[in-house]
Amino acid sequence: MREVAAKAGVTPTVVSRVLHNKATSVRVSEATAERVRQAAQDLGYRVNVMARNFRERQTMMIGVLHGIGFPRHEFNGRSRYFACLMDGIVEGAFDHGYSVTLCPKLLGGSPEDAMADGRFDGLIWYSTLQSEENHRLIKGCTVPLVLIHTPAATYENRFASVMCDNEQGIALAVDHLVGLGHRRIAFAIESDDLFGEHTVRLKAFRDHMARYGYRVGDEDVIDVLTNREGLHRYFAGGIRHTAILGVHDGAAGALVELAPEYGVRVPEDLAVVGFDSTQYCEQLRPTLTSISQPLAIMGRCAAEMLVKRINGDTIHHPQVIFPCGLDVRGSTTPTHVR
Amino acid sequence: MREVAAKAGVTPTVVSRVLHNKATSVRVSEATAERVRQAAQDLGYRVNVMARNFRERQTMMIGVLHGIGFPRHEFNGRSRYFACLMDGIVEGAFDHGYSVTLCPKLLGGSPEDAMADGRFDGLIWYSTLQSEENHRLIKGCTVPLVLIHTPAATYENRFASVMCDNEQGIALAVDHLVGLGHRRIAFAIESDDLFGEHTVRLKAFRDHMARYGYRVGDEDVIDVLTNREGLHRYFAGGIRHTAILGVHDGAAGALVELAPEYGVRVPEDLAVVGFDSTQYCEQLRPTLTSISQPLAIMGRCAAEMLVKRINGDTIHHPQVIFPCGLDVRGSTTPTHVR
DNA sequence: ATGAAAGCGCTAACAA
DNA sequence: TTGTTAGCGCTTTCAT
Numbered sequence: 001m002r003e004v005a006a007k008a009g010v011t012p013t014v015v016s017r018v019l020h021n022k023a024t025s026v027r028v029s030e031a032t033a034e035r036v037r038q039a040a041q042d043l044g045y046r047v048n049v050m051a052r053n054f055r056e057r058q059t060m061m062i063g064v065l066h067g068i069g070f071p072r073h074e075f076n077g078r079s080r081y082f083a084c085l086m087d088g089i090v091e092g093a094f095d096h097g098y099s100v101t102l103c104p105k106l107l108g109g110s111p112e113d114a115m116a117d118g119r120f121d122g123l124i125w126y127s128t129l130q131s132e133e134n135h136r137l138i139k140g141c142t143v144p145l146v147l148i149h150t151p152a153a154t155y156e157n158r159f160a161s162v163m164c165d166n167e168q169g170i171a172l173a174v175d176h177l178v179g180l181g182h183r184r185i186a187f188a189i190e191s192d193d194l195f196g197e198h199t200v201r202l203k204a205f206r207d208h209m210a211r212y213g214y215r216v217g218d219e220d221v222i223d224v225l226t227n228r229e230g231l232h233r234y235f236a237g238g239i240r241h242t243a244i245l246g247v248h249d250g251a252a253g254a255l256v257e258l259a260p261e262y263g264v265r266v267p268e269d270l271a272v273v274g275f276d277s278t279q280y281c282e283q284l285r286p287t288l289t290s291i292s293q294p295l296a297i298m299g300r301c302a303a304e305m306l307v308k309r310i311n312g313d314t315i316h317h318p319q320v321i322f323p324c325g326l327d328v329r330g331s332t333t334p335t336h337v338r
Numbered sequence: 339m340r341e342v343a344a345k346a347g348v349t350p351t352v353v354s355r356v357l358h359n360k361a362t363s364v365r366v367s368e369a370t371a372e373r374v375r376q377a378a379q380d381l382g383y384r385v386n387v388m389a390r391n392f393r394e395r396q397t398m399m400i401g402v403l404h405g406i407g408f409p410r411h412e413f414n415g416r417s418r419y420f421a422c423l424m425d426g427i428v429e430g431a432f433d434h435g436y437s438v439t440l441c442p443k444l445l446g447g448s449p450e451d452a453m454a455d456g457r458f459d460g461l462i463w464y465s466t467l468q469s470e471e472n473h474r475l476i477k478g479c480t481v482p483l484v485l486i487h488t489p490a491a492t493y494e495n496r497f498a499s500v501m502c503d504n505e506q507g508i509a510l511a512v513d514h515l516v517g518l519g520h521r522r523i524a525f526a527i528e529s530d531d532l533f534g535e536h537t538v539r540l541k542a543f544r545d546h547m548a549r550y551g552y553r554v555g556d557e558d559v560i561d562v563l564t565n566r567e568g569l570h571r572y573f574a575g576g577i578r579h580t581a582i583l584g585v586h587d588g589a590a591g592a593l594v595e596l597a598p599e600y601g602v603r604v605p606e607d608l609a610v611v612g613f614d615s616t617q618y619c620e621q622l623r624p625t626l627t628s629i630s631q632p633l634a635i636m637g638r639c640a641a642e643m644l645v646k647r648i649n650g651d652t653i654h655h656p657q658v659i660f661p662c663g664l665d666v667r668g669s670t671t672p673t674h675v676r
Numbered sequence: 677a678t679g680a681a682a683g684c685g686c687t688a689a690c691a692a
Numbered sequence: 693t694t695g696t697t698a699g700c701g702c703t704t705t706c707a708t
Contacts, residue, residue, distance in 0.1 A: 002701085012702075013679060016703060020703085029678090046454045046455045047451075047455055048456045048700090050456045051456075054392040055704090056702085061439065074421075075413045075424050083412075083413035087413050087414050090410075093442070094442035099439050100441075101437050103438075282620075283620055352693090355687090365694085366693070389685035392685080393699090
């Protein structure tokens with residue numbers, strides 16, 4: 001920059017004004033400006049972004065965190081959860097000129113650093129795991145933060161939040177099954193992973209079934225366990241339901257995958273519905289009917305709310321709840337040609 | 339930091355040494371160090387990462403670019419190409435403490451900034467599109483750079499490079515088809531997207547077919563075009579081959595998808611093989627046999643080579659070529675139970 | 677319309 | 693073992 005200034009016969013101040021003072025009345029004569037631009041061009045000058053970030057206390061970067069206690073999410077995992085969410089976040093961030101950074105320390109190491117060290121202008125936090133540690137981290141966050149999957153009320157509306165309407169999604173699934181004539185409907189959970197939204201879904205199931213006048217007893221909540229042991233026990237004991245709603249695609253998918261081992265036909269003997277409608281549903285045979293969350297849209301919304309927060313704009317609805325959809329596939333409707 | 343120093347009764351220098359001088363003989367008495375740590379803790383001090391980056395001219399971030407002229411790649415696109423590659427890159431980067439940033443300007447706007455403005459310690463460039471502009475950008479890059487899909491020789495080995503062995507992959511596919519008894523084998527290209535590796539694959543096809551003594555004439559190279567018009571013409575004219583190898587999964591998938599319209603059965607009338615073995619293959623019916631690139635591994639390798647370059651370590655093989663595999667699926671072998 | 681000067685927070689060379 | 697000093701590249705008052 002000094003060199004450019006020297007070459008153009010001005011001071012660095014002027015160079016800065018010409019090259020970086022966007023639009024705001026650049027009080028520099030056009031002749032000088034042109035000389036500066038020419039010099040910069042000749043010297044192949046590039047602004048040093050780090051110096052600028054440092055000086056401006058603004059990085060134009062947002063970080064995406066998922067708290068401590070999870071393995072790293074994969075873009076190409078079995079579920080497309082992370083891929084969908086990130087596509088939305090990246091889209092929303094890019095629209096406003098923000099970069100999106102994935103950063104190693106955040107994901108298991110020491111997120112507290114990222115939450116206060118000036119690295120990011122803002123953060124998006126997605127996690128259903130409500131550990132004490134993550135709680136503490138969020139409460140101590142000193143930069144704008146948007147939550148995904150966690151109600152804004154959890155932190156006295158200090159942070160904006162994006163969620164899907166779990167109750168409505170579950171209702172959709174129950175309606176679908178009842179409409180198909182099912183009466184004995186169970187809900188599959190993983191008791192070793194029953195946090196946040198998962199409990200909400202179970203409760204929504206009970207509530208909506210009650211609305212139809214169907215009682216949900218203990219025997220109608222199948223604990224498949226993350227290792228599937230509970231599921232084997234259920235199948236081994238003979239199925240006592242005609243339809244099962246899984247707390248998420250993983251649980252529901254396990255049902256579809258293991259059913260053949262026990263001579264259970266899906267959907268003829270047992271209809272199955274998942275939650276999330278990830279790509280995994282398409283890979284199963286039969287394909288898995290599932291409640292869909294508009295993940296990409298939720299990600300985009302989160303990014304946009306975050307940008308607003310960063311800019312100090314008021315957010316009118318700090319809690320946005322998106323409706324779920326229902327993707328009907330082979331696990332609830334008999335297959336004709338395939 | 340000043341406050342911490344004041345509270346601990348020392349100078350900022352000492353604070354810096356205690357808190358950030360990793361391991362390197364921290365010539366500070368333990369008593370003082372403890373006082374500093376305590377003060378930092380009490381004040382909730384966090385280092386300002388931007389200030390440090392600025393001072394150290396090191397950001398511990400790497401950028402991932404794909405050059406100008408492409409749309410943004412999606413994590414959850416039809417192909418899992420980007421998801422696989424990024425998983426590998428992120429994994430490799432995280433192992434060495436580097437963050438990975440996706441940044442809006444890179445993807446269409448002005449990558450030249452990112453290539454020299456101090457934002458990144460290094461860059462990974464993936465692209466098959468060999469435009470003049472991208473050429474110029476790469477040549478002018480002033481930070482360590484690793485190429486994916488472009489031979490190191492293209493830039494006089496100035497940059498390390500990671501590729502898959504296209505020749506060997508194509509050979510694998512031809513062998514498979516010949517082994518199944520096919521003799522009239524065609525190659526499907528998109529002439530409006532025939533760059534870099536795609537031409538290599540076509541040439542490899544010609545060469546390997548020649549090794550079997552099969553001549554590849556113009557009529558054996560089907561130009562499906564990105565809009566599929568050529569493919570419709572081919573089918574409409576009646577198929578003249580028993581097997582077709584696509585330049586990538588997109589081209590091959592189009593064959594599988596359109597065949598039924600023309601009463602062509604896959605694989606009975608026509609066997610089809612793709613290239614890349616993306617998730618898309620699993621979604622087609624029949625599923626698509628395809629040559630696989632170890633994308634995640636290539637991504638990881640690229641990240642690791644980049645870290646070495648950044649650290650000034652010598653790289654013994656600046657050009658790493660990974661062998662391809664062959665994922666046999668329904669489009670080349672008759673389906674039994676499905 | 678342009679320039680001078682100060683300072684963002686941190687680290688490293690050198691001095692004590 | 694600890695302190696002093698200077699400066700990374702940039703922007704921003706404030707003065708000219």
